[in-house]
Amino acid sequence: FAGLADVSISEDIPVEGEITVPVGSRSPDEDYSTLDEPVRDTIMRDLKAVGKKFVHVMYPKKSSALLRDWDLWGPLVLCVSLALMLQGGSADSKDDGGPQFAEVFVIIWFGAVVITLNSKLLGGTISFFQSLCVLGYCVLPLTVAMLVCRLVLLAGSGTVSFVIRLIVVVAMFGWSTLASTAFLADSQPPNRKALVVYPIFLFYFVISWMILTFTPQ
Amino acid sequence: IASLVMYLFAEFDDAANLLAANPDATTISIDEPVEIPKNQHGRLPEPGREEDDELLGTDDSDKTELLAGQKKSAPFWTFEYYQTFFDVDTYQVLDRIKGSVFPVPGKNFVRLYIRSNPDLYGPFWICATLVFTIAVSGNLSNFFIHLGKPTYHYVPEFRKVSIAATTIYAYAWLVPLALWGFLMWRNSKVMNIVSYSFLEIVCVYGYSLFIYIPTAILWIIPQKVVRWVLVMFSLCLSGSVLVMTFWPAVRDDNRRIALATVVTIVLLHALLAVGCLAYFFDAPEMDFPAPIIPAHNGTTVITKSQ
Numbered sequence: 001f002a003g004l005a006d007v008s009i010s011e012d013i014p015v016e017g018e019i020t021v022p023v024g025s026r027s028p029d030e031d032y033s034t035l036d037e038p039v040r041d042t043i044m045r046d047l048k049a050v051g052k053k054f055v056h057v058m059y060p061k062k063s064s065a066l067l068r069d070w071d072l073w074g075p076l077v078l079c080v081s082l083a084l085m086l087q088g089g090s091a092d093s094k095d096d097g098g099p100q101f102a103e104v105f106v107i108i109w110f111g112a113v114v115i116t117l118n119s120k121l122l123g124g125t126i127s128f129f130q131s132l133c134v135l136g137y138c139v140l141p142l143t144v145a146m147l148v149c150r151l152v153l154l155a156g157s158g159t160v161s162f163v164i165r166l167i168v169v170v171a172m173f174g175w176s177t178l179a180s181t182a183f184l185a186d187s188q189p190p191n192r193k194a195l196v197v198y199p200i201f202l203f204y205f206v207i208s209w210m211i212l213t214f215t216p217q
Numbered sequence: 218i219a220s221l222v223m224y225l226f227a228e229f230d231d232a233a234n235l236l237a238a239n240p241d242a243t244t245i246s247i248d249e250p251v252e253i254p255k256n257q258h259g260r261l262p263e264p265g266r267e268e269d270d271e272l273l274g275t276d277d278s279d280k281t282e283l284l285a286g287q288k289k290s291a292p293f294w295t296f297e298y299y300q301t302f303f304d305v306d307t308y309q310v311l312d313r314i315k316g317s318v319f320p321v322p323g324k325n326f327v328r329l330y331i332r333s334n335p336d337l338y339g340p341f342w343i344c345a346t347l348v349f350t351i352a353v354s355g356n357l358s359n360f361f362i363h364l365g366k367p368t369y370h371y372v373p374e375f376r377k378v379s380i381a382a383t384t385i386y387a388y389a390w391l392v393p394l395a396l397w398g399f400l401m402w403r404n405s406k407v408m409n410i411v412s413y414s415f416l417e418i419v420c421v422y423g424y425s426l427f428i429y430i431p432t433a434i435l436w437i438i439p440q441k442v443v444r445w446v447l448v449m450f451s452l453c454l455s456g457s458v459l460v461m462t463f464w465p466a467v468r469d470d471n472r473r474i475a476l477a478t479v480v481t482i483v484l485l486h487a488l489l490a491v492g493c494l495a496y497f498f499d500a501p502e503m504d505f506p507a508p509i510i511p512a513h514n515g516t517t518v519i520t521k522s523q
Contacts, residue, residue, distance in 0.1 A: 099375045120296075121303040122338070194307045199342060206349055213356070213373040 050074045057137045057179050067130050067183065075136020078143050079108045082207075085146045086214055099210055107210075111203045112136060119188060119196045126187040135200070138180035142204065145172035146211045153216050165212060173208040177201055302337040302416070310339055317424040320457045326424070327417050327462055335416040340423020344389050347426055350433045351385075352378045355497030358437045362501055377497060388489050389426060393418040396463075399478070403470055411465045421462050425455040429490065436494060439501035448490050456483045 034042065050073050083104035099107070116131040124131075149165045181197055188196045291297040316330045356374050363369040397415045404412055413421075432451040436444050459482050467475040 098373045103375065118303075118338070118342075121300050123300065123303075191306045191308075195305070195310060195338060199345075202342075202346060202349065209349075209353055210373070210375075213371075215371055215373070 046071070046073065050077075053133075053137055054140055057140050061182075067126070067134065070127075070130045070133035072129070072133060072136065075108075075112075075133065075139065078136060078139045079105060082108070082139065082143045082146055082211075085143075085150055086210060088216065098214055104210065107206065108136075108139065111206070115199045115203055118199055119184065122192050122195055123189045124184075124187050124196065126184065131184065134180055134183045135203070138176045138183075138204075139207065141172040141175040141179070142169075142207050142211060145169050145208075146214075149211060149214060153214075157216065169208050169212045173204055176204045180204075302335070304334060305336040305338055309334075310336070313339055313420075313424050314343075314427050317421075317427050317458050318454060320454060320461060322461075325462055325465065326421055326458050327413060331417055331420055333417075335414070335420040337416070337419070340389055340419055340426075343423055343427050343430070344385050347430055347433065348378065348382045348385050350430050351381050351493055351497050354433045354437050358439060359499045361437065362439050362499055381493070381497065384489075384492070385426070388485070389422055390419065392485055393422050396478075396482070400466055403467070403474070407470045413462075413466060421459065425458050425486070428455045429493075432490075433493070436498055441501060444494060444498070448487075448494060452483075452487050452490055456486050459483070459486065 049069065049071060053071075053074055083101045086098060086104055087101060112132050112135040115135060116128055119126065119131060120128065145168050148168050152161050152164050152168075155161060177197075177200060180200055184200070185193055185197065291301070313330045313336075316326055320326075321329075352374075355377065359374070360371055393415065397413070397418050400412065428451040432447050435447055438444070460479055463482060464475075464479060467478045470478075
């Protein structure tokens with residue numbers, strides 16, 4: 001820095017600016033307010049966030065709320081409830097039954113991870129957990145379909161009930177795929193969109209197949 | 218540009234050699250500077266040589282050398298390294314699938330479609346699709362075959378998905394590994410002109426499994442003849458792609474070893490198809506004429522076969 005010894009600021013250039021220390025806008029007692037608030041408030045805040053995302057999935061518009069504030073509570077709840085509802089079929093006694101709880105769990109989570117890795121490897125710009133969040137939340141229509149199927153099966157298991165179940169499952173499968181594509185497609189390079197959408201289609205197809213082939217004991 | 222100029226010089230050399238060997242051959246002047254290689258070779262009266270060059274892909278080996286040097290420069294522990302294996306566009310994947318289903322005689326799948334850009338997208342997702350297609354089709358086919366029988370209770374047979382997945386992924390990764398190891402070993406003994414990298418072999422095998430997806434869907438038809446015709450047809454198509462890919466790699470070897478290698482490749486491919494058909498799809502039953510069993514008290518009991 002030897003060369004700077006003879007640098008001087010000339011007198012006629014005014015130096016101006018502001019020297020202020022930014023004061024924290026929050027008062028100190030707000031820092032630990034989330035610890036002091038009642039437990040009900042904490043839980044309701046998270047539940048409201050999850051509920052808002054459910055609404056976004058059912059009416060998929062291009063909003064960034066799902067992507068920005070990702071959380072995995074919703075996918076966990078959906079996955080567990082779907083896996084629970086798929087139990088109680090003809091799986092319990094024989095080997096060749098429906099999927100076990102662990103199998104459903106693994107398929108959903110491992111499938112979502114693989115699809116996320118696939119879209120990232122193809123050059124997508126979405127982050128890992130955001131993609132997991134979207135794929136998990138878009139299982140909601142299929143969970144609703146599973147609920148409807150179980151209710152229809154309570155009434156009977158003939159051809160009519162099968163046709164109703166088929167229509168419901170196909171409609172919900174289409175809804176899931178369209179909803180997740182609406183959220184995920186924008187972050188992909190344009191000439192690889194089909195390469196990213198196809199695994200999502202396969203993923204929801206497998207889940208729909210598990211729902212449709214559920215037969216009660 | 219440099220590779221193009223070198224290619225043109227190579228063309229002049231070829232033409233000069235051929236003219237020296239065969240003075241009566243007609244020569245064709247090259248007007249257009251950019252020409253697809255196979256058109257050039259098509260005009261020269263040497264069918265054996267042009268087939269060799271097509272299969273070996275020596276005409277664009279310069280380009281592939283240049284391209285190979287630019288790829289895969291990231292170290293293997295970074296994410297970018299693995300991104301180089303997914304550097305394909307939609308139309309490229311569709312082209313490769315088309316190339317695996319319609320074998321063009323004389324064209325090498327690796328040289329024509331892969332061109333030193335092997336991808337892992339195709340093999341992985343084709344295998345995944347095949348796993349679920351076989352499981353779903355097998356389940357559907359069994360349902361239709363046993364429909365109407367009073368003792369039949371439908372089960373989703375989910376266990377078979379894991380078995381299908383293990384089999385197909387093992388075939389798609391272990392067989393290329395074994396083949397690559399075998400080719401490397403033979404390469405050290407006999408100087409082969411053509412050698413494939415491990416990923417290119419995985420790529421060829423992955424794409425060659427595509428034909429089994431529509432075959433598995435058509436296997437739902439519960440007719441034995443139809444199923445076996447489908448097996449033969451798909452085996453011919455994808456088997457010929459495999460044979461045309463690997464024949465140039467073993468051709469310079471000992472004749473018996475070369476033949477044994479190619480036969481093994483086709484046999485393993487056939488074994489996969491037949492094994493899947495036998496395990497996942499129940500045999501369509503035929504109605505036997507009811508046997509008449511005379512009972513002790515003289516009345517006859519007719520039993521139906523289930």
